[in-house]
Amino acid sequence: MPTSKSATLLITLALTLLSIEPALAQAPPSEANFGSPLDIPLFLTGNFAEIRNNHFHTGIDIKTEGVEGKNVLAAQDGYVSRIAVSAYGYGKALYITHPNGYTTVYAHLREFNFSIQNYTNNVLYDNKNCEMNIFPQAGILKVTKGEIIAESGNSGGSGGPHLHFEIRRTDNEHPVNPLKFGFDIKDDIKPTMYGLMVYAMDDTSHVNGTTQISYALGGTHGNYTLKPGNTLRAHGKIGLAIHTIDRLNGFQNKCGIYTISLQADGKLVYKLEMDELDFDVNRNMNSHVDYKLLKYGNKSYHKLFVEPNNRLPIYKTRVNEGVLYYNDTKVHPINITVSDTYGNSSEFNFEIKGDLEATSALPKKGALIYYNQPYTYTNDFCSVNIPAYVMYRNNYIEFNEAPCVNSKVLSKAIRIGDTDIPLQSNISIKFDTTGLKMTKEQYAQCYMGTINGNYINGFDAITKEGKFLVGKTRVYGTYALAYDNSEPEIRGINYQNGGNYYDGKTLKFILKDVQTGISTYNVYFNDKWTLAYYDAKYKVLNVKIDKQKLGAGQQNIKIEATNGVGTKNVYTTKINIL
């Protein structure tokens, strides 16, 4: 009967969908069955959620014995779902999607295996673009567990040869903690705690009569205390931060911790767990840490309270957002426990004595700007727009004209806020060009410079809006309009003009622009676009001779590059391919 037939079909469809679903969901880490991404013993120089510049580290950094060219293996069956080639960040990277619901990422590679490299080169040649993200369809580049997919390297923003390995949930691309997946990595060392920071959280609160105080810790081997003679007395709203790191066996590197919990008066008020991160809010790390101590002291103080615009997914318990409150004269026990992914844990026990006396508010400088409301400041030469949700909490912000003497600076300079206050996203600065003395060329070569005294040491592009030039930045500081009238520098470094070279030789060229950086570059051999790899950290452009593509004989090489303001330079040379 037709009805039962269609019903059967529906059921079959439903069953098919059901049977697909478990494959799409993430297997628990213990069942994901990943193999090692390298065929050498695993020693880490960095772990998951370690504190880095403006982000938590989203993977693990595995040592490659100080050299490039180690075999990189697919951790599980799957297919290459993304190939990234960039002069920055992950450099050359592969993303492999697996049936167990995870995608693994292998970054800073030197070269992909033959078939992946071949596929990549064809796409790059088709697009005449040396830097791209390529998303191959599921059936195109299949891999099996343990297959060599690449050679390890040092490409992109890498500080030495290593493999950056990441595991992400395929459904939302959130990176998860690879150390939960049972790789052969040894850690029986307890986390170290170095210091405690105590903050008065509002105008009438205090700690030992002041707004902020820090203590170096006593004790060791997982049991920490305040040093003898150090006592804490507090009134009102109080926040704590703990300076802590972890070490793994076999290497002295400072790694990140896995959990931190805070108990006050015997009750759990705060707990964080580094299981999963989210790229959309990973910059919120700047709100989680004491940003000033990280930036100027390279110390990782984890705050044990959560600021209002901090949306990190790591906080599992947050009673009153971790903020403590004292308005009595009792003694209050505090316990801070830190653990690593392998279950090694350290404790810090101390006491805070309550105080009934409030302090009077100190005078503040600048405008109080609410984190959840936009704010605009305007003076005679610029206006500054701070959108809502750019800051993590309310802050007092000052705006001042800053003196700056530099022949390449075209406008007055504006100093905005305090560089110690982190920003999640851009503020914009709109410079009025009315009355500014600048030539047509200078106008065309204009950008927003970061001013440091009389020096320019940063570049942001500007957009033109009528008589205004608008720059955007994610960092409070001092800014002015500046111009770049120099062209990018291009010169050969490892070959002779007119020399003879074999297939496979990599020609190297310096490619740089001191003021505004390199924006675009193209290489041509006998007027044919040719693939190159730019290594931004070394400012070196690498061009590998591909005899199959270019043929033998004389090649006139032309390199074109533009800087951040679009000024172009062309460099020509020639070689013979043997």
Ligand SMILES: [Zn+2]
């Ligand atoms: Zn890394």
